[in-house]
Amino acid sequence: MVGVVVIGRASDRHGRKPFLLLSYAALILPVVGLLVGLNHISLTLYYVGMLLAAVAGNSTMGPLALCTACLADAAAGDDAFRLWMYSMVGGLIMLGIALWPMVGRLSNLLFGRAGFAFLCAAIGIIEILYIFFVIPETNSALQGGSTNKDDDGERRAPRNSSEIGKDSYIHMFGRIFSARTMTLVTACVVVCLTDIQRDGSAGVELLYLQQIVDFAPKDISLTMFMSGILGFLVNLLVLPRAIKRGWMNGERMIYSGLLGLVVFQIGMAFTNSKVMAFCLLPLQAVPCSWFPAGLSAILSRYFGSDKIGHALGVLQSFTSLCGCIGPVVIGSLFAYTSLRGHGGITFLAAGIVSSVSFLVAVAMFSLIEYKRLVTGPDSDLTEPLAEASTGNAWTEVDAMNSRIYEAQKMGPIPVD
Template identity: 25%
Template sequence: MNREKTAIEAGGVMLVRSSNARGRARVTHAVVVVFLEFFAWGLLTTPMLTVLHETFPQHMFLMNGLVQGVKGFLSFLSAPLIGALSDVWGRKSLLLLTVFFTCAPIPFMRINPWLYFALISVSGIFAVTFSVIFAYVADITEEHERSTAYGLVSATFAASLVTSPAIGAYLSANYGDSLVVLVATVIAVIDIGFVFFVVPESLPDKMRLTSWGFPISWEQADPFVSLRRVGKDTTVLLICVTVFLSYLPEAGQYSSFFLYLKQVIDFSPAAIAAFIAMVGILSIVAQTLLLSVFMRTIGNKNTVLLGLGFQILQLVWYGLGSAPWMMWAAGTVAAMSSITFPAISTLVSRSASADQQGVVQGMITGIRGLCNGLGPALYGFIFFMFNVELNDVRPAGGRAESFQTSFVPGPPFLFGAFAALSALFVAVFLPEHRPADIKSGSAHKPASPPQGAGPLATPTSDPEDIEPLLQDSSM
């Protein structure tokens, strides 16, 4: 009898979550993990710009885009597998892997810069912390609580960037980059230890690998199969296209914007840190207080549309602005656009059953990973094509060597605005309420899939059918 139960569990049929386990796992655990990981990386904002210039003195935008592009493409390839495995092995073990490998490149910034950038590229295989975190949150929250919880997690990302770049810039100026890297490494180790020793499993009765065979199929882990199956449901297709078009410019912007502020707009390291802090604080307000108000008053779909509208305005302003004050003004709009991600995440998570949240998160994270590959490379290429490049760091007391200007100071941002506008047009056709039949074609959701079918029982409830996003932020 026990063997039969084990076999059924390995097949992905049984997933029992006790109320006691749900009481132990808290959204607070997810918040702390996200905060520590991105606080460590935020400290490296100023040293990263220096190392990038020293390692690639020619074509910094282009090389930065290629490095981030490889990382993003690897995330796209691995996200469905990691998402599916988190439904089988549980969230904690996969969270430990993603946090460890995402933070692994940090100490190599001072040890060997070339190895550092190589490790950043390879770390894309596990750079999907948000997909596991969102599945973790979905495990321990009810549907009506989810938008608030997702907003809190996304706001934590912004909160981690409020002070860390400024602290990193201060330490770098007064004590050198080596100390900054050391502090970031220590915080990363603390984060890994927190996951290992403190974070409880949100799926206490999770299915495990046994001698009965591998519990998921390679088809479920194939990102290209995921993309093909997206078209089987119109609503899923609309969500995925919206995610792709809206996150493509965000990923490109995130990879190059601070370098753009320093090299083109002439921001000092202190000004960059202050800019990040301002946008971070406003993003926290937008993703906590304002998000819940918008969700209650104008609904889930209209909140997504509003966030996309702010994103379009922000990108146009970045693209046409050439003065520092314009960047500061556009930054306030960028903070408002941060409501898009948790709003989409809430919309999508409602369509996934309790035992498929990791698979669902993995699919959309895979699409975002694809954007993380295409966006930075595309932005770097557009900067290169328009001769927006600096080969010399600004001399003391003066402006850096001027670049060949064009009528549009930031061409990639205008491209991004067009992509976000396209996302807005697609999102108009999204339904306000996601029916329960998104996976099965009927309002009835089966209590359990057929034995041996794996975490996703039917073709309509595949990892390729739905999934929320992460955000990561446009910083």
Template identity: 25%
Template structure:
């Protein structure tokens, strides 16, 4: 029988804490987004060659994902041992110092080290997830995780837009802005963020559980957790298809230029915000977290299928409202997973989940770019440019079938804490 989870604190404290987590995630993601438009230019300035810059950016992205994979379990376990507050604050201030370091970077090697540190500090989102589990009732967790997901969406809509404007003043200016955001965020938390994990509910730190493979021991100890972790791996892997090939695919198939690409990206971001901020809570209450998870996975599979088969840009656009409901998946799966561990294991759980996501970041880009490249080579009459997207649809469908099987023994309405 799963260990009991922590109950929520008094509503005012819980609301204030969730407000900080929302703002903290929003500012952290905005800071990450600020540098997206200018990092390639800065790298190209060091290399002096566009092709070499592209290679280095690929290396930077791999290193960032690798650091997420390695560091997330460590930070999650540290939050179980010392509390969520110090881990969150140290990571936020670490973000700030890292952006200063990259703003001052005199060489490509210095910039690379900055991206490595950024990957480590970004792994603090596992502590944020554990904080939410500490202060939120089990039946409200999907809604709370959905609000944090909306913060991600808002941050990635605003961050690149602001970064692009600031970049007109120079490629290093957005780094200084990102540092300022991070330091303000840290000072805000220093004065308003309470600790969510009392000393009596903390667990000792053990290095054997802090490595990515060791952190998965928690998942193996709970059969349903292992199944839900596999679901997470499949849908997160599928999710990498659009960041990896969206620009190439839509330009190749529909002839989209910068304006069309920007409009679709903006519309996707807005749709994601609407789903996670406004729909996750009501849908989870209506059909339970299990129902929301299955609906999100089914819509993800269907949406990817529409994207992969769409013969025209108009049909591709018609897939957006369907695909937007993938925003139900992550809040629902995290709500289900957090119910199945105790308060002293929430950080470890979040760290293990973040490691799984980091692993998909190491696999997904290469998988989908190679599939897309293979699909458009040779005789154009035999080409299937949507092959990579259809592969993602298959992964989503497999995740839906697995989720249905794993959660079959759970009640349809997940309003009660199992125990």
């Protein structure tokens, strides 16, 4: 939880590539520990590797946050393409969920019980080599030497003109807040409401189906395969057209993901047949990829290359925290209700919480956009009103814009 925030902020200041290498190298450590443990009948090194991986970015959370930050940097001028790339990250994760059980089974049959661990280690090494030799540094704040300074030492405008409008403000609850701060807080609240019950219900849903509709292991494998393939194909084939035609943006992807989760969880509460379960389980493919992609897209709208890594790290840290708390809370509730033959109450409660998360997301993101004081590149407010008395001209422009906004709220001066 802490490591992903640290490496996210560090990548803003020192570049994405070094910390991408660090995160992917850390992912190999548990695999190496597992290989050694299989030969020496001890898993001590495996747990040590897991601990070191957590320090370097909390297992997969660190690489995920940094990859998303790289996409935000590389596609900063094309919001539609960037949104699709965010969703494809989730789609590829779903594809991995679908294929890796079969790949693991095949590798173990061919190379023994350590075959899958050897395969993971080999893929990790290939990823590190690919990052080192192929992927360039994407953080625009570090390209060309000094960060945000001209040759004469004066502070310059952001390299990407779209970043000028990221420091906008909103008037809410009688006070003025930074739009980026309110957006990050809202995203974290929505993540907490969603992921605590989503991660928890995911841990008990298959056990619930085994109790209610007699799901066999082959049925579980089939539904995982169907969900993964469906999630990948929807992101690959359907979503690009929806984005191109203007049907999808960051907010709508969040809303669609949450609605899919609500339908799935409430439907699970009343599941009484295998056919209904097979129809419901693939619905997880939508919230698993669209919900985080939409949140990343909204954060990219307000955070530039010098802050997006930190923002994504904070968001991923809350996701990690919910992944720890959710199974305990939802698992305890399911254990209590299933013993009395009412396990569906757990999913009904999760669906209600998801509905609350949906309402909070709609209300807050709409309010932020409605109340936001526009200071984008097409606004006159981005132009300096006077020569700056210090070297930090852009800070003075923001301060002047805030004073103008305060004067506009006061209204015209009465004339006697």
